[in-house]
Amino acid sequence: MGQVKTQVKGRVMGLNGNEAVAWAVKQCNVDLVAAYPITPQTIIVEKFSEFVANGEVHTEFVPVESEHSAMSACVGAAATGARAFTATAANGLALMWEILYIAASLRLPIVMAVTNRALSAPINIHCDHSDTMGARDSGWIQLYVEDPQEAYDTTIQAFKIAEHPDVLLPVMVNLDGFFLSHTLQDVHILPDEVVKEFVGTRKPIEVYVPYLGKKVPLKLDPEYPLTFGPLDLYDYYFEHKMHQIEAMKNAKRVIKEVNEEYAKISGRKYGNGLVVPYGLEDAEVAIVVLGSTGGTVRYVAKKLRKEGYKVGVLRIRAFRPFPVEDVVELLRRVKVVGVMDRSVSFGARGGPVFLEVRSAFYDEKEKPIIVNYIYGLGGRDAPPSLIESIYKELLRIAETGKVEQLIKYVGVRE
Amino acid sequence: MSELKGWRELPIGAIPFKLSTEFKTGDWRTFKPVIKQDKCVKCLLCWIYCPDMSIVWDGEKVTVNYDYCKGCGICAHECPVKAIEMVKEG
Numbered sequence A: 001m002g003q004v005k006t007q008v009k010g011r012v013m014g015l016n017g018n019e020a021v022a023w024a025v026k027q028c029n030v031d032l033v034a035a036y037p038i039t040p041q042t043i044i045v046e047k048f049s050e051f052v053a054n055g056e057v058h059t060e061f062v063p064v065e066s067e068h069s070a071m072s073a074c075v076g077a078a079a080t081g082a083r084a085f086t087a088t089a090a091n092g093l094a095l096m097w098e099i100l101y102i103a104a105s106l107r108l109p110i111v112m113a114v115t116n117r118a119l120s121a122p123i124n125i126h127c128d129h130s131d132t133m134g135a136r137d138s139g140w141i142q143l144y145v146e147d148p149q150e151a152y153d154t155t156i157q158a159f160k161i162a163e164h165p166d167v168l169l170p171v172m173v174n175l176d177g178f179f180l181s182h183t184l185q186d187v188h189i190l191p192d193e194v195v196k197e198f199v200g201t202r203k204p205i206e207v208y209v210p211y212l213g214k215k216v217p218l219k220l221d222p223e224y225p226l227t228f229g230p231l232d233l234y235d236y237y238f239e240h241k242m243h244q245i246e247a248m249k250n251a252k253r254v255i256k257e258v259n260e261e262y263a264k265i266s267g268r269k270y271g272n273g274l275v276v277p278y279g280l281e282d283a284e285v286a287i288v289v290l291g292s293t294g295g296t297v298r299y300v301a302k303k304l305r306k307e308g309y310k311v312g313v314l315r316i317r318a319f320r321p322f323p324v325e326d327v328v329e330l331l332r333r334v335k336v337v338g339v340m341d342r343s344v345s346f347g348a349r350g351g352p353v354f355l356e357v358r359s360a361f362y363d364e365k366e367k368p369i370i371v372n373y374i375y376g377l378g379g380r381d382a383p384p385s386l387i388e389s390i391y392k393e394l395l396r397i398a399e400t401g402k403v404e405q406l407i408k409y410v411g412v413r414e
Numbered sequence B: 001m002s003e004l005k006g007w008r009e010l011p012i013g014a015i016p017f018k019l020s021t022e023f024k025t026g027d028w029r030t031f032k033p034v035i036k037q038d039k040c041v042k043c044l045l046c047w048i049y050c051p052d053m054s055i056v057w058d059g060e061k062v063t064v065n066y067d068y069c070k071g072c073g074i075c076a077h078e079c080p081v082k083a084i085e086m087v088k089e090g
Helices: A017-027 A042-053 A067-079 A090-105 A130-134 A148-163 A192-199 A237-266 A293-306 A324-331 A352-360 A384-400 B045-049 B074-078
Strands: A011-015 A032-035 A060-063 A084-088 A111-116 A141-144 A171-176 A185-189 A206-209 A214-217 A275-278 A285-289 A311-316 A318-320 A336-341 A369-374 A407-409 B031-035 B055-057 B062-064 B084-088
Touching (some): A017 A111, A017 A171, A017 A192, A042 A060, A042 A084, A067 A084, A084 A090, A090 A130, A111 A130, A141 A148, A141 A237, A148 A171, A148 A192, A237 A318, A275 A293, A275 A324, A311 A324, A311 A384, A318 A352, A324 A352, A336 A384, A352 A369, A369 A384, B031 B062
Parallel strands (some): A032 A084, A141 A171, A285 A311
Antiparallel strands (some): A011 A185, A206 A214, B055 B062
16 A cells, blocks of 8 residues: 555544445445345445445435345346445355346446355355356456455445546456455545545436437436336347447556545555555566555565565555556566466366466567465465465576476365 | 447436337237227227237227237236237238
8 A cells, every 4th residue: 555645634533444435335325225235244234325325425225135135126226327336255256146237237336345255065154265256257347456445445446446537337346355355454544525525426328329319328317218228139249249348447446546636635546546565666476466465465476575585475456457457567577476366267278367467478489487376265264374475486487487286275184 | 349338428327318209119929919900999098908008099999019919918908809819920
């Protein structure tokens, strides 16, 4: 996290990651929250429902009967021009699947916190990224946070990114289950009015509708009836996907801009918004990582650098859109890169993050050796000792130039 | 194909650029409802039940808009006086 000077006086509260998200949503003037409880996300909507019960927010709170309905309610609300939020995890996200794609392709700027949890079976309530990695092609922007403070900051940023006229895509704010969701941290909370001014009121963009012969706001309104997402066959479906592809490209720029703008009001910024590098100026080996493990990796990297090892970290904050340019630019001179994946793509040649990073380098002349470490499934801890052993192995590969095992499963018993 | 629009010309959000009324769906029909005006009691149950708003009530008599009627036969099924007959399209 970078520090930027700011005049804004906020306050510090002891909050866990889930509560931090709830506080952010409270301050963002959200019109509708529809959600269904699921561990380890429950605290977010539980806390938020307290704000509703106390009359501290104007939000319409809809306690739905399933996650499928939660996302459907958000779609309906967002289509009328309202600001909508929901939160879920693992199996809840899986139940939303159908509507995830609909939210993205109808260009509805919904914000959803996902408290990352392993998918069944066997039932497991702890952290891995199998839930959101499965949804990586749903058309949602995916931001992975490192700590409760970033969960708070990113949730506020998410509304601004999602509602930007060049983006208009839903945003997933991903925080690691229990590691972040249930871990208390000093969280700096901005004054309500500062957040309110930062996110503003949602303003639907205007679109030209030929049969109405004029521009109208892109929202459901009886004054000028629009139909969202009716039948589209081989003649137009492809064209509509192009809109989403373009929006994702724009999202890279907007995520960076919002990161900068947010730094001005909060004093906090996260790399360039897409990636958070550490020690890469002179690193011989580096670890690429997402989420809370980023903190552990940086801790170990600092320790190793003090001992004289040239190691670095690249924490990927935005997995969708994937920051190809930054990844290539920051890692091209590194000798060996270890990509850590907290999920499995069964049958694929490595985890999802590994596939992206390796593919990013295919056309590059100057590129590192890239290996994959699958770790932490079902909440299996990734302690500093594990990270250190990965760094030591990467240093060995840098020295010998030999990779014995391209994809390694670390922290699992043989 | 030449009249199809490119993606940059289309409004975003998967909203249509033309009205659904431009698509005449009546040619999907196999059977068409024919209303026997002498039997019709103007109860308008057919108007209520038609899923495609193809029953037209002008204040005096009931007719069918064959541009959009797909011939599902719900009107004939619901008609309490059997005033609607489904006739095979020839």
